[in-house]
Amino acid sequence: MAKRNLNQQLNDALEEILANPNAFPSSVDTELSSLLSIAADLRHLPTQEFRERLKANLLRAAKSSIQKGEEIMTTAVQQKVIVQPYLSVKNAAAAIDFYKNAFGAEEIFRLDEPDGRIGHAQLRIGDAEIMLADEYPEYGIVGPQTLGGSGVTLHLEVENADAFVNRAAAAGAKIVRPVKDEFYGERSGRIQDPFGHNWTVSQPIEQLSEEEVQRRYDEMLKESPHPPKKVNPIRKGFHTVTPYLIVDRAEDLIDFVKAAFNAVEIFRSSGSAGGIHCEVEIGTSRVMIGGSATMPVETTHSTMYLYVEDVDALYSQAVKAGGTSMQEPTDQPYGDRNAHIKDPFGNSWYIASHVEDVEP
């Protein structure tokens, strides 16, 4: 009964508190007053519904802020970017004509200059567009012909690579690599136009995954590795013409050129039959020396013309080494000071310094 009373008393007091936030019933049982103090604080108890609703709203806001952030990022990355080739060509007018004939290009814009050069032109080739202009060396704008090559290849995707390349070739393009089916799923060839620009002409023939392309490439390289790198036909250290002195005692001639002209031996090989081949460097030039006593050769007399810093000094040195003086150092009307000696094998050596530029 006492408990029932307390229940009722508590509830009565609660009604008061809930009705008037500032109220705090004073005339209550001490047992109740501590409960009422808790109850007073509970007036501020949030509802579960609100707690959950706010959480859901915050999550939605967080998500949309993430999406917005992503959108901003994607827009920044995926901003529309167009790459359009801008060709520099020697004689743009001729190039435009060529591209019309060879590629079926359509001229859509041309800016002529009083001096006849084309300052800017735009052509459409199928769905693609290119820009081009004449060379303007005064602004450092030059084409492949002037540069001696181009580092860029323009890739054209076409419906019929064979027909396209044939037409281009008929108009004057050079076929660099004939059209054929390629491992990467395209039928493709490579041409160079008369103005030095390179084009690959490609026609998709297969839909391939990246993995498949890689697999085929690995396969292909196994079967036929890359050809050896192209070698420069002129050996390093040599020029187009290299004197080759053939004598019956090559060893002695080698010693003589070392003593006479400060030659430096670069290479020497002896064949099984006793023949010798040697290469020496005299200043900035190379000379080959060959022959041997054990393998008699027909001696050919040659004449060398050396450019050196100090004619007189080298002349004396060469004579001292066994050369026969044919002419002492002399100033010549053609701007060289030169001397002439013969080595012990009959070859002539002119020793010269260019001392004056003379009009021819």
Add this chain to the structure above:
Amino acid sequence: MKARDEVDERLLVEAAQKDPSRFADLYEHNFDRIYAFIARRVRDRYEAQDLTSEVFHQALANIKRYTYRGVPFSAWLFRIASNAIVDRSRRVNRERDVLMQQDPEDIQLQDSENHARLFQTVNGLPPDQRRVIELRFAEQKSIREIAEEMNRTEGAIKQLQFRALQNLRARMGETNG
């Protein structure tokens, strides 16, 4: 224990800064104290909800700018809440912000912490008691309404209410001691 809470809280903040959807953890961690802080200072629970919502949305929007300065994350939230309350009272031309200046700040905060603990203790009550407390105080329903909703007699609801308050007193006493 306090130091560990702070470390954990820093992790929660860093996670939310990297991924705003992780803000939910910070929200759960701080909802009660912020709500209590606001509820004591405004006219009714609708205003309290409104401001609480405003505070957490502001916090979410600015979470990346928050830098840890050796005080709990809640201090930042309390500051946002204080500003929001002051702004609101100025806007509606009431002078309840006087309330804000009555107690020193640490007492205000301690008070909010106590309330928050009380609210969390409610969550730990037996389900029926908890339901009665929520309906009675948070939703401010009458005993009759609650009795109908819970399909009990009014006497049973009054008894649940009584036991729940006793329980809360006991549990709050435990945690205080």
